Amino acid sequence: MDSTPQVGIVGAGGIAPPHIEGWLALGAEVGILRRTGADALAEQYRIRIHDSLDALLDASEIVDIVSPTPSHPDIAQAAFDRGRHVVCEKPLALTASDAQAMTDAAHAAAVRLFPAHVVRYFDGYRRLHEQRETVGRMLELTFRRTVAAPSAAWFYSQELGGGLIRDLMIHDLDQALWLAGPVAEVSATQDRADEQPPVSAHVTLTHVNGAISHVRADWFGPETPFRSQVEVVGADGALRFGTDELGGAREGYLPPASDLDPYRAQLADFLDALRTGRDARVTPEDGVAAVALVDAAYASLASGHPVVL
Template sequence: MTSPVAPKPHLGIGMVGYAFMGAVHSQGWRTAARAFDLPYEPHLTAICGRDTESVRTAAGKMGWASTETDWRSLITRDDIDLVDICTPGDSHAEIAIAALDAGKHVLCEKPLANSVKDARKMADAAARNPGRIAMAGFNYRRAPALSLARRLIEDGRLGALRHVRLAYLQDWLVDPEFPLTWRLRRERAGSGALGDLGSHIIDLAQFLTGEPLAGVTALTTRFVPRRPLPSGASSDAAGSPAARGLGEVTVDDAALFTGRFPSGALASFEATRFANGRKNALRLEVNGERGSLTFDLERLNELHFYDGSAPAAESGFRRILVTEPDHPYLEGWWPPGHGLGYEHTFVHQARDLIQAVADGAQPSPSFDDGLQVQRVLAAVEESASKDSIYIPLPLYSLHDN
């Protein structure tokens, strides 16, 4: 008779927020222990949202065992070990700090906060609770092709780096009749395309190179200054007087900036939600003295590598299909050639966080890493507000992992 498999200890997850990010985070928690051999079984214990009926509907759809309508109640529950924050940026600091001080591990969506001041408070809370794990949610690090790119750069395949080019292009705000959502209000979102998209490519630039940015020079702009108020909203809700049902857009629509790394490598960044026809095009290229790498999120199972040491007659970028068992994260998935998708980055994020909890080791990206991204975002805004002057950044040591 076959002996029953001993159950693994549960890690109780409590999630605050249940919209788009809540859905993909839920997918990650549901799937991680099915794909990978983990020391804990994540248990979707409770999901929190202010509207009782909506959060109950979300719980049933996403697989959560119970609901709360106040995050303060969530973080006091004994059956919650880890708090996952998927709310707008204006609430990140308050929830994360309270959760850490209540003895919970924390995962917080990017950008870490709406200001350097709040991000620093969050990093300080993580530091004064050394037994608690605090991770910033930059999921694109967990795309296997980008993890492979980091490995190739670390192994010296590109040699000394010269250029890092990154662009994150979307088009969902092209229509001027698109309503004034919370993402277009500074008091809720902190910034616009810069924080929403730019934070991802800032993190990836520092992750891939292993260096913090040393300074930036920037431009930002707002293409559509006023938008229709959402149905049922008032001018007060939009934060400014309304004319003909319009409210003020108080964040950037696009950001362009350049940067320099301590090693001397140069970087360029573009983040926009006005690139007509581009749905989720995160593109990057890294050039080094010995070779180059390119990646496009819309072809996320592929990495293109140029080996500058190859004979001229054989030179050129070659396509690496990142689906082999020894590629990052692929040990948990399908046979070679069977590609992964966007949602798998959140599964990998959950896997790495659960392992960090078991190891008692701070994860990457940590809240300190999230704070560093916040510093860059602030420097971009400062440069743009001062006619694109160069803004130096404080020295910061990225985590080895």
């Protein structure tokens, strides 16, 4: 790969700025596909704007997909067909089968696919993962994530690729897998339909190793600060982390700013993985596994019963 990465951004919503800022901090040349909101971002960050996906693909080595979830597979396939590596915001796709198809297509094209599960790059979560064996046999994990609800209507519609579990809770479903391993059973409840805030959901995971994860996510009103917490309890001790430790709660659905920017860290990890040939901290298989838990949680909501994997 060239020493100056050539990156094309597809998507201009609220998650686009952290990705753009991360790439620019890493010295990349960045372009963005023209769509609603992209002109303002191009002007703000002084990046190129492309009028078509083909033009963006011509100019890019890496395509960073930050558009709504249903669009991910087609954009990724177009990139794979042109031999481009792909960074894709979580979730990879609407369903685990679609996410697996993306993974298979990347492998067939001999390019890399990186699911952007940014919470793995929060320093506190990374340290907790590194120390997890100090608690002994894991017994119970508890996750809580509360943010201001998004304003765009599609976030609330499962049919349009949104939904609280798919869009927000997937961060902690991925954390549960990263910390405690594969899951045998999923049970989910939600207090109301995804129409407008407040919306809260609770998912219980029974891991293959016997540990139980309790995962809660909330979309609350517009003044709600971002907050997340995790506790891991084992036979020999406990570990805890919360974003309150970073100081300075931030309104909206992005975490408080810190010196160790997790968005830049995840992109730096992917770049290093490309240059060295190693796996990134998040693999395509991790992305598929997280979507599979989302599928199971929604199946449990629909049936009112636990889902056995």
